[in-house]
Amino acid sequence: MYMPSHDRITVRTREEEVEEDRKKIKRPRAKLTCLNCKRTKTKCDKCYPCSSCTTRGESDSCHYEEGYEPSSHNLSNHEYKAIQDRLERIENALLSSPRPFTSPSTTSRRRMRGEGGAATQERAHSVLVASGSKPNYGPSPTFQEDMNPIYPAVRSDTFPNIIPTTTQARSARWHREMQLVFDTLPNERQMEFITNHYFSKMQFLGLHIVEGVFRNEMTQFLSLKSLNLHFSVDPAWLAQLVCILWVTCHYLTKNEQLLRSEAMINLGLNKSGLINLAIGLYDALEMAFNCSGWLFRPQLRILQTLIVPIYLNMQGCYHTGPLYGPPSDWSCCLWFDIAVGICKGLDLHLDPKIEDIAKLQDPALPPSRPTYSIQMIRRVFHDLLLFDTYSIINSTDVSRKLLPYAFPDESILTPSPSNYTDQAILSEGQPCPRSEKTPFVWTLHQNLISQEWRKIVVLLENLDGIPYSAVMERNQVLRDAFTDFLALKADGELNQHESDAFDLTYSSYQQRFLRLHRPFFLRGYRDTQFDYSRITVVNGARQIAKTHRRLLNDSSDRSIVKSAVFMFQHHITALPILLLNALHDRSSSAQMRIELMESSEAFMRSFNSGFQLHTRIAAKGVCIADEMIKVIDNPPENLQNIEDLLQSINVQSKAAEMKLLQTNMDTNTNTDAINSTNINSYLDTRQPQVDVQAGSNLMTGDQTNMLTLLPNAEQNWWDTDWMLFLRDM
Structure with a gap:
């Protein structure tokens, strides 16, 4: 009988076993370790977020593979307080105990493990901060669609707070x-x-x-x-x-x-x-x-920061001298555009409520302080809105359409900030009326004036289509605010800075009255219906010139006055009113001539001061006032063509201005050849060379200066407003 060999049986059995193994289905087993710990080969406690990721400061990126739902920590208030107290005791003990001796070999081993000083600080602080707020963990980000790890969590119970409670991995x-x-x-x-x-x-x-x-x-x-x-x-x-x-x-x-x-x-x-x-x-x-x-x-603190150098605290669009640090072609336009983008990114122009603010999770906007957060949003937005308004304040109708506002009127829902004191805004108190003096009241009226400017411009776009009653309605709104403003000085004494702020705001109010009634100014000499506009324009122009002359004589060395270049604009655009009033009302010619002479002298003192920011605009004011004095001394027989008269004054003042500037430049050149001080050693090799001249602060061509959003706006103030003036006449 034939019997199979043992070797053949063995071979047959192995083939069968291999075939059976191929038919088996391997079931994937859920990985209990998070992917970060798996990658770094670190022990994981299988929670979300795990303790290892929290220690490394990577709690936001802790997640698991699909198919496994990690457990979450749920601490009672008692357990939470016990852990927090224990960590505080450990931290106090570490800070109070002397630093142990560390051998060089130990230090080298630590560095080999990659624990550098900065990274160690970051991870250690993340542990302390993570324990400072009650954990509120949810499922893994893999299974949660609404979670956005970009925005850090913010502790609502701590204010102010400059530490984000969760930190991402830093490079x-x-x-x-x-x-x-x-x-x-x-x-x-x-x-x-x-x-x-x-x-x-x-x-x-x-x-x-x-x-x-x-x-x-x-x-x-x-x-x-x-x-x-x-x-x-x-x-x-x-x-x-x-x-x-x-x-x-x-x-x-x-x-x-x-x-x-x-x-x-x-x-x-x-x-x-x-x-x-x-x-x-x-x-x-x-x-x-x-x-x-x-x-x-978008972050509110960045927006607050950008406003500091852009607007220089609403004192004017220009910096008072050279800028140290930026390249010579630097302009604030880029920062302004970024500020507008941040504002729109946070929807600050849409009057966000406290529920919307809480969703932002911005550390500068604590939901636990609703009054503070809402008022800060309104203050920052209206600061930016004011700068947006004045950036094209002198634009003609055509250029305003080509360069529209960043925040058109129809897109603004955020109301003006209230008149809070610092103590009231932090303690959730009540605001004061706008007629009561607070540190913020000057800004409140500046915001109101800028809003009135926009409304006046819209109202006067079609002079033939508006009734005079509409002008008087706008005048009443402005007059009510102006009355509340005047009460600030009547109710008490003002200190030096408050007095300067009052004068600057007072001039702005007068300029709004002048701009609103100027289209009806000359009509008032022919028609008694417009007497109110004529009187308002003349009084406003005289008050503007008088206020600026006093500031130039008494307060020109204070930064709030130095930076207020817009006062030169108000003053120069008031001069044609004084001239025309002298020509149409011959009984006032002598007084108008005296005031024009005083303005010319004030401009000349500012010009001779050598302050570079005022040099060009002061020279313009001197020459315009002098040309108008000549016209008053030799008045024209025919006053029908005002345009030719003003155009002649403009051309002749420009020629005189160029001669005055050239004479001043030649004088300074001769002075510098004898006596000059160089500060180039203060600047590194990549900075433009700047000279501090003994007799002048004129700016060189390669020097950096704060620019407005419209190039050369300071040089064209008289020209641009002259076109608007002629259109109004």
Whole structure:
């Protein structure tokens, strides 16, 4: 009988086993470790977010594979408080205990494991911050469509707060640039002095940054810096600090009296040091902007920061001298466009409610302070709206259509901010009426004036189609606000800064009355129906000129007055009213001539002061006033053609202006050949060369200056307004 061999049986059995293995279906098993821990081969506690990711500061990116739903932590209030107290005791013990000795070998082993100083600070602080708020974890981001990990969570119970509660993984470049920003900052005493000067001398108008809030945030920053936790500071707030220091340095370099004071000498602050500091701060500002992601995520602190250098606290569109840091072709137009984009990205023009503010999760807008958050939105938006309004204030009808407002009237839903004091806005108190003096009341009236300007321009676009009654209705609204404004001075004494703010706002009110009634000015000499417009225009022009002359004579050395170049515009556009009144009312010719002469003398004093911001516009005012005085001395026989008369004055004043500027330039050139001081050593090699001239502050061609949104607007003020004036006549 044939029997199969043992080897053949063995072979047959193995083939059958292989065939059976191929038919088996392997079921995938859920991976219990999160993908981050799996990648780094770290022990995972299988929760969301896991403790390892939280320690590394990567809690936002912690997620699991599909098919596994991680458990979440749910702590009772008692457990939460116990953990928080324990962490505080551990932190206090670590801070109070002496640093143990570390051998070089131990240090090298730690560095080999990749625990650098900055990264260690970031991870350690993330643990402390994560324990500072009650966890509210949900499912993995893989299974949650509405979760947006870009926006950091914000603690609503802590205000003010410059630390985001959750931090994303930071790159080495981010840490390097943040460290450069910290290295650029002056010491603590110098920072305190500069910020004090900003809030006491510069931010008198605007108040889009509340001083009390900023000082509390500054205290937090210094505490974190002393604990070596400064990398946890919000880069947007850091940019705000740097920008305040940068802008203030420019004003301090121009204040010779303060530079010689004992306080600045003891702090080691001098002109060359401030220039060097300003140059470094501009670079630090750009790096802080970059670290905050300013172009990728709209943030209120970035918007507040941009308004500081763009508008210079609503004192005027121009900076008072050269800018240290930016390239020679730098303009504020880019920052203005970014500010508009941030404003629209946050929907600040749509009057967001507290529910909408809570969704923004912006650390500068705490939902627990609804009054503060809403008022801050309104203040910042109307600051930007005011700048948007005045950027094309002199545009003709054609150019206004080519360059429309960034915020057209029909797109604005956010009302004006209320008249809150700093204490009331922080304590959820009640606002004051606009006739009561508060630190914010001057800005409130400036906002109202800018809104009235827009309405007046729209009303007067079609002069033939509007009834005179519509003009008088607009006049009554403006008159009511003006009456409340006058009550500010009648109810009490004003200090020096309040008096300056009153004069600037008073001139703006008078200019609005002048602009509203100017189309009916000449008609008032022929028709008694328009007597009110004639009287209003003449009185407004005289008050504007009188106010500006007093400021030039008494307050020209104060920064709030120096920066108010718009007062020159008000003054120059008031001069034709004085001339025409002298020609049509011969009984007033002598008085109008005296006032024109006083204006010419005031302009000449400003021109001779050598302050570069006023040189060109002051020369224009001198020449225009002088030409008008000549017309009053030799009045024309025929007053029917006002256009030819004003055109002749414009042409002749331009020629005289060029001669005056050329004479001044030749005088300064001769003076500089004998006596000049050079500060080029203060600037690094990439900066334009700047000379501090003994007899002049005229700006050189390659020097950087703050520009308006319309190029050469300062040079064309008289020309542009002259066209509008002729159209009105």
